[in-house]
Amino acid sequence: MAKALIKADLLRERQSVLSRLNDQSSSDLGAAVWRSRLATLEAKLNEVEEERSTRASVALLFEGDPVVGTTEIRADFAAKMLDGFQNLVGVMYAQSAGRHVRGLGRAPLLDQSRLYVREMARGSVGFILEEPEGQQQEIVDSALKSVVEDAVVMIETIAGPDRDVDVLEGLSPRVVQSAHKLAKALVSSHATAKIMSDDRTVLLPEDMVRTLFERLDEARIDEQVDRLPGTILGLLPESGKFEFKPVFSDETLLGDTSTDVQFRYIADPQFHDRFVMRPVYATIRSLQVFRAGRPGKRDYILEDVEAREPDGLTELLDLAE
Numbered sequence: 001m002a003k004a005l006i007k008a009d010l011l012r013e014r015q016s017v018l019s020r021l022n023d024q025s026s027s028d029l030g031a032a033v034w035r036s037r038l039a040t041l042e043a044k045l046n047e048v049e050e051e052r053s054t055r056a057s058v059a060l061l062f063e064g065d066p067v068v069g070t071t072e073i074r075a076d077f078a079a080k081m082l083d084g085f086q087n088l089v090g091v092m093y094a095q096s097a098g099r100h101v102r103g104l105g106r107a108p109l110l111d112q113s114r115l116y117v118r119e120m121a122r123g124s125v126g127f128i129l130e131e132p133e134g135q136q137q138e139i140v141d142s143a144l145k146s147v148v149e150d151a152v153v154m155i156e157t158i159a160g161p162d163r164d165v166d167v168l169e170g171l172s173p174r175v176v177q178s179a180h181k182l183a184k185a186l187v188s189s190h191a192t193a194k195i196m197s198d199d200r201t202v203l204l205p206e207d208m209v210r211t212l213f214e215r216l217d218e219a220r221i222d223e224q225v226d227r228l229p230g231t232i233l234g235l236l237p238e239s240g241k242f243e244f245k246p247v248f249s250d251e252t253l254l255g256d257t258s259t260d261v262q263f264r265y266i267a268d269p270q271f272h273d274r275f276v277m278r279p280v281y282a283t284i285r286s287l288q289v290f291r292a293g294r295p296g297k298r299d300y301i302l303e304d305v306e307a308r309e310p311d312g313l314t315e316l317l318d319l320a321e
Contacts, residue, residue, distance in 0.1 A: 055133065056115065056145040057198055058152065060085060061126035064191035064206075073125045077189050082117070082127065084182035085151075089113055091178045092154075093147045113144055124194075145198075152195050155179070156202040159212035166291070172299060173221045173287035180216040187213040220290040227283050229308060232276050237265040242302045244282055253284065255300025274307060281306040 066077035093113035115129040131144050158167045158179065168176060186193060186209045193204040204212065230246040240262060244253045257265075265271045283304035289296040 053198055054141050054145065056131035056142060056148040057128070058085075058115070058130075058148050059126060059128045059194075059196040061124040061194040061196070062191050063125070063193075064189065066189050066191050067125045070125060074189075077185070077191065078127070080185040080189075081182070081193075082129075084178070084185055085129070086113075086115055088175070088178040088182055089115065089144075089148055089151055091172075091174050092151055093144060095172060095175070096143065096147055096150075113147070115144075115148075126194075149197055149199055152197045152200050152202055155182075155195065155204075155212065156200070158215050159202075159204055159208040161211075167215060168219055168289065168291060169296075171289070173223070173289050176216060176219050176289055177221055180213075180219070183209070183213040183216050218291060222288045222290060222295075223285070225283065225285045225303070227281055229279070229281055231278065232280055232282065232302075232305065235261075235265065235272070235276050237262045244284065244300075244302065253300045255284070255302060258301055258303045261302055261305060275305050279308050279310045281308050 060081060062073060062077075062081070066074040090113045114132075116132055118128045118130045120127060131142060131148075154171070154175075160167070171179075185191075186204070192206055192209055195202040195204070228244075228246045230244055230249075232242060232244050233252065234241075234243040235257065236242070237257065240257050242253075242255060242257050242261075246253065268274075282302060285301045285303050286298050287301075288298040
């Protein structure tokens, strides 16, 4: 379970026990019982502080219109939040592993980045999500744990008060899209949230939810898919990178290869000889984030490649240049 949530539960109970001990009307026997309980809680708190989980764990807690009391939450809202957070983690995990992510559709490596609902949070309305246990006990943090912590930090940074820093700088268009979907679900449902991981607790009251949504909403994603004639100058399936020179263009496109292209390269021993440094048609998806009309870096993804016949002497001259 998320370390911060366990600690919060223990501290809440500890405060209740302290108030009982300060009650002057308690009998000596009653006071002895509460002192014993306090000692037990202190021991558990020390254990939590020293314990270090290597698996991803996060608690998503909610208040607002979709929540009724401390036990009920609207099913449609819960589904949006669980799907939205999983999608964000999946995209960030795929990118951390060097895999390209389409503007739309299923993120690669989703099975490896999947979180599971362990239980409903006690005393709050929400869910505890955890990475499943592996075959062996890890001694270092899993890759998924690091990504979950990064996602929580990213949400806190975007929703934060600092207006002098471009909080979206360096984020890929797909990450921006996924985070925007999550923020939109919160703001449209008039909900607030608390996100608790092992290392961090992020409070998202109404004003911070609004800031989170507005900053992501002002970013426009321009997405295009083009089938271009040209030549693949380089293709590295291990790192998922490609270099492509379109016909009659001075620009060389650098970007990521799709999972399909990587699999084709590995499965077909002739793939390199058939397509690299040969005339091809390349299907390339490009994504670019615009903020306040200012364009950011454009990402290129090679999604498909087909052999083609060269278009004559002018193309050969263009490639020679």
